[in-house]
Amino acid sequence: MATGKYMANGATCMKMGVPIAHGPVAGSFPFLLVFLVSISAATGCTAMRDANTSNADPFRDQQSTADAEIQLKRWVTPNITVVDALQELGSRGFSCEATQPSSQGIESSILCLYSTPSSPPPAQRITAPATPINWFITLNSKDGATISDVQVARTPGEIGG
Template sequence: MTRHHRTCDTAGQKNAWRGSASRLLRPILLFLVSISAATGCTAMSNADTSTSTEPFRDQQSTTEAKTQIGHWIVPEMTLADAMRALGARGFSCKPAEPASGKFQSSVLCLRSTPASPPPHQRITAPATPINWFVTLNSKDGALVTDFEVARTPREIGG
C-alpha cells in the first residue's frame, strides 16, 4: 500500500507542476502570439507602397526617382489620387498645358530641396538646390496615363 501511496503523490505532484507551468507559460504564449500577429499586420500594410508615406529621396538620379514615384503613381490611378500621393511627399501640383496632342490634360508637380542654413550655422559649403518636376499626363482627363520625371540641375551623365 505504501508503494501505491507514493505513486498517487507523484501523480499529484506532476499535475500540480503542470498546472503551475501552464499558468506561467500562458502569458508568454499570448505575448508571442500578439507580437507575431502585429508583425504580420505591419508587413502586410507595408506591402502596398502606393498608400505608404515613404518620403521622396531628393538625392537620387532621375531614373531612380521615376522608379520610386512609380510605386506611388500606378497606371489608371485618378489624377486627384496621384496629386494627393505626391502632395503628401512635398510636391506642389497645378494644372499644366499638355506637352503632346495625345493627352487631354496634364498636371505639373514641383518639389525643391530645402534651403541651406545661413553660413554661420553650417560647417560646409551649401548643397546645390535640386528642383524636381513630375508631369502627370492623362488621355481622358481623369486617369493617369503616364508620368514624366525631370530635375535641375541634371545629374552627371544625365
C-alpha cells in the same frame, strides 16, 4: 477597510481606497471602457496609417532621375486617378497645378514641382550645402480621370547625364 471588499460610501463604493461607481452609473462603466478603448485604438490605427504614407517613404531629392522615376512610380501607379495622384504627391511636399498638354491624345497634364529644402545659415552648417535641385514631374492623362504617363526631369541635370 478590508482588501478586496467593497465598502459603501454614499454614492460610491471603495475598493482599496479607489472610488468605484455604483447604481445606474455602474452598469454603463463597461460600455464606457469599451468605447474609450475602441476610440484609442482607432485613433492609433489612423495615425499609423498616416505615418505609413508620406513619412515612411519620403521623396529623396538627392538622387538620379532614373531612381526618382522608380520611386515616383511606386506612388503614382498605372491608372491611378488624377485626384489620388495629386493627394499622394502633395502629401510628400510636391506642389501641383494644371498645365497645357504637350502632345496630341493627352486630355490633361499636371505639372508637379519639388525643390530641395533650403540649407541652414552658414553658422549652423557642418558641411557645404548640397546643390539645390528642382524636380519637375509631369502627370499626363489620356481620359482626364486617370494617369496614363509620368515624366520626370530635374535641374541641374545629372553629372555625366
